[in-house]
Amino acid sequence: MLHTLSNGLRIVHSYDATTAMVAVNLLYNVGSRDESRHLTGIAHLFEHLMFGGSANVPSFDGELEAAGGKSNAWTSDDFTNFYETLPAQNLDTALHLESDRMLAVDLSERSLEIQKGVVIEEFKQQCLDRPYGDLFHHLRRIVYSPDHSYSWPTIGLEPEHVARVTRADAIKWFESHYSPANAVLAISGHVDFDTACRAAERWFADVPARPVAPRTMVDPGFPTADVIETVTGRVPYPMVVVAFPMDGYGTPGYFAADTITDLLSAGRSARFRADLVVGEGRGIISEADASITGNELPGMLLLTARVADDNDSTVDRARALLIDHARRLATPGNVSDEELRRTLNNYESNFRFSNIGYLPKASNLATAVMHGESLDYPLEAHLALTPADIARTAETIFSSPSATILYRPEK
DSSP states (O other), X not given: OEEEOTTSOEEEEEEOTTOSEEEEEEEESOOGGGSBTTBOSHHHHHHHHTTSOBTTBSOHHHHHHHTTOEEEEEEOSSOEEEEEEEEGGGHHXXXXXXXXXXXXXXXXXXXXXXXXXXXXXXXXXXXXXXXXXTHXXXXXXXXXXXTSTTSSOTTOSOHXXXXXXXXXXXXXXXXXXXXXXXXXXXXXXXXXXXXXXXXXXXXXXXXXXXXXXXXXXXXXXXXXXXXXXXXXXXXXXXXXXXXXXXXXXXXXXXHHHHHHHHHHHSSTTSHXXXXXXXXXXXXXXXXXXXXXXXXXXXXXXXXXEXXXXXXXXXXXXXXXXXXXXXXXXXXXXXXXHHHHXXXXXXXXXXXXXXXXXXXXXXXXXXXHHHHTSOTXXXXXXXXXXXXXXXXXHHHHHHTSOOEEEEEEEOX
């Protein structure tokens, strides 16, 4: 059920009598795609800043833990999400905490410096010190035009960008994006709809509606010819990643591309395992995967292989096998009704299980409302696919120019 406050905040609810708990999920329609190339990583930095206290709550985590709750958050190219779980009788505590930081999060110099330090250290651990940690820095750079905001990872282009974020930058980001009308509040668990709405009205109705900065996205600038780039690092084995452009979320091509990657790599009976790991690619490819980036705007379908050795011929052969076996899906009749049905049955099973718990249900409901669709729409869109849809989408994707990163060990 859906309710909208006068300030534009959308509230969606799901009752679950099987738990004594409640989940509160607040999804903001802001991510790294709202950044500019000269100041990246601020969306992710702001995720951290939101835990640094607010006008009437000096310690977000302290207040929540005292009420028996836990919290977490994530940032993507497109969204920033915050969520809490706690006993249902303490719902007001979570709503009070979320509303207060939506009203006036602490953006003092002290809070900013603390969180910048945390994020810079995370950048070093995730991207500089971990094998293949900078893979997506390289891949996004060769897939997208430099001014497109998908051309850098959510964590940012470099730690120096985060280091130079000023308090004025943080205030501008907050005032431009953290508006009630730019968010969806989902409440799921042992609380009824009327109680949830009254509590949301009590805590959020007085948060002022702030204008949201308009989005201006440039053309993605996908490659017009195949691009292959070799990078080296302290990695244990070569990895080949081939990226093809694909449609953004909500389009028929998006759901078909998602199913294509499932046909290739979801489960032990998927094609990549049967054909590349234990079949034709045996001794060349030790692991193979296919995935999509899942972006709101046109994104990437990725083919990935762990290569058995670092010989040039082996690495080149691994790339050729990945592409060849993916392109086979474009041949009419290559995918049978039975194979597609098996793959879609597996997708449906995972989808159903992902909506059982009150916490994932809250997240999925918030996302559905943000998209303006029903909770079951992604499932319906997948189940409507035919083998002809798969062949047509595979032909479109795998006949497009690709971008490849050959990530090889340092000599």
